[in-house]
Amino acid sequence: MFDLVLRRATLPDGRTGMDIAVSGGRIAAVEPNLPGAAAQEIDATGRLVTPPFVDAHFHMDSTLTYGIPRVNRSGTLLEGIALWGELKPQLVQDAIVERALAYCDWAVARGLLAIRSHVDVCDPRLLAVEALLDVKARVAPYLDLQLVAFPQDGVLRSPGAVDRLTRALDMGVDVVGGIPHFERTMADGAASVRLLCEIAAERGLPVDMHCDESDDPLSRHVETLAYETQRLGLHGRVTGSHLTSMHSMDNYYVSKLIPLMAEARLGVVANPLINITLQGRHDTYPRRRGMTRVPELMAAGLTVAFGHDCVMDPWYPLGSADMLEAAHMGLHVGQMTGVDAMRACFAAVTENPAALLHLDGYGIAPGCHADLVVLQAADPVEALRTRPARLAVLRRGRVVARTAPVTAELTLPGRPQRVDFTRPQG
Ligand SMILES: [Zn+2]
Numbered sequence: 001m002f003d004l005v006l007r008r009a010t011l012p013d014g015r016t017g018m019d020i021a022v023s024g025g026r027i028a029a030v031e032p033n034l035p036g037a038a039a040q041e042i043d044a045t046g047r048l049v050t051p052p053f054v055d056a057h058f059h060m061d062s063t064l065t066y067g068i069p070r071v072n073r074s075g076t077l078l079e080g081i082a083l084w085g086e087l088k089p090q091l092v093q094d095a096i097v098e099r100a101l102a103y104c105d106w107a108v109a110r111g112l113l114a115i116r117s118h119v120d121v122c123d124p125r126l127l128a129v130e131a132l133l134d135v136k137a138r139v140a141p142y143l144d145l146q147l148v149a150f151p152q153d154g155v156l157r158s159p160g161a162v163d164r165l166t167r168a169l170d171m172g173v174d175v176v177g178g179i180p181h182f183e184r185t186m187a188d189g190a191a192s193v194r195l196l197c198e199i200a201a202e203r204g205l206p207v208d209m210h211c212d213e214s215d216d217p218l219s220r221h222v223e224t225l226a227y228e229t230q231r232l233g234l235h236g237r238v239t240g241s242h243l244t245s246m247h248s249m250d251n252y253y254v255s256k257l258i259p260l261m262a263e264a265r266l267g268v269v270a271n272p273l274i275n276i277t278l279q280g281r282h283d284t285y286p287r288r289r290g291m292t293r294v295p296e297l298m299a300a301g302l303t304v305a306f307g308h309d310c311v312m313d314p315w316y317p318l319g320s321a322d323m324l325e326a327a328h329m330g331l332h333v334g335q336m337t338g339v340d341a342m343r344a345c346f347a348a349v350t351e352n353p354a355a356l357l358h359l360d361g362y363g364i365a366p367g368c369h370a371d372l373v374v375l376q377a378a379d380p381v382e383a384l385r386t387r388p389a390r391l392a393v394l395r396r397g398r399v400v401a402r403t404a405p406v407t408a409e410l411t412l413p414g415r416p417q418r419v420d421f422t423r424p425q426g
Contacts (some may be wrong), residue, residue: 004397005038009049011364012380017391022370025396029366030225048328048375048383050166051363052113052321056353057241057269057307060117064099077278080315087124104139106321109401111373111390113143118177121168122158129168143396146357148208150177157183157191160266176200178209180221190224192225197228201392207238212245215279217246239267239356244279244293260302267269267356268297270307272330274316294334298344305353306330323349324387377403384420
């Protein structure tokens, strides 16, 4: 007897009428019309059941601080960084923990069960590092939180940052971060990439850098990142986040760059909600979108994810932990309305970031963790279109969140009494 059977599921790969059996927190079988009883049954009624959403790029130390101590009037990246500098000395550990836990509650309700968060290590007290390590332990039963040691003010530019970064790694932070385009010179940016990749190689850790978050087509630190990955044999363990300068680069140079990135098996994270609002601010018209070249990078075989980056913080006033919002924006900005491209956008907030985070036991197959989300949608494209309710969210085979199906009631003579924005049947 199974602990739970989820019946009549449509899977992201298109299989329909599938039953998913769970035993001991893991998936025991995935078959149509699975015989046998279970302690608990959930009927998916033909709706989409997906492995959880994964956010490969977030800032949990700043989330939900919008308006503290003031709002970002211009909405620009630079005012956001200045505002974060004002806020940092005022941060209190308990408040960081409370806000992060509140965000994780939202995440679980949205079926987002794994997040890689950068944590600023340029504060001499390393308050946010302590706070998020505490949060990581507290949410572990229901959410995988991975932390990146992020030197927001530049690992070379900010005095003492190398020491603080290595201290954060000693304390248990999982990934080495960086911000080469924020160092004082291109040469310092390249030196920072080299230094940080060497630290990662020495410690056997992955790398995930904010890289070339700029409209400057000559910001080419991703080239150095690919080179150092290759030189140090870190293939498949290094991710470049943002890479917005690639949007503005010369096409000929990009034709050399992308194969170098593919050779190093770099991971790529675009943050469409943030890139579309923060980049191109010096432009008049035409105004650049700023998102990196997602379809071209995918076509070259690189693993590309969409991250949320920010929710209600100095850089972005909106958001509610819905990765489908990030994917929806990425689809539009990248003009990815082809059938395969839309499915790739869904993968960019599920299986692709799961691969970048090296999540263990992710997926819908026997032996995987029974982490599943039932959506009020028929398939991944409808999920992108309607950003639907997460009817049930399961972690290790137990329901951790539910949302009632969302329908609107109509009082129009001769018309249906309800609409739920799914395609009419028949
Ligand atoms: Zn970021």
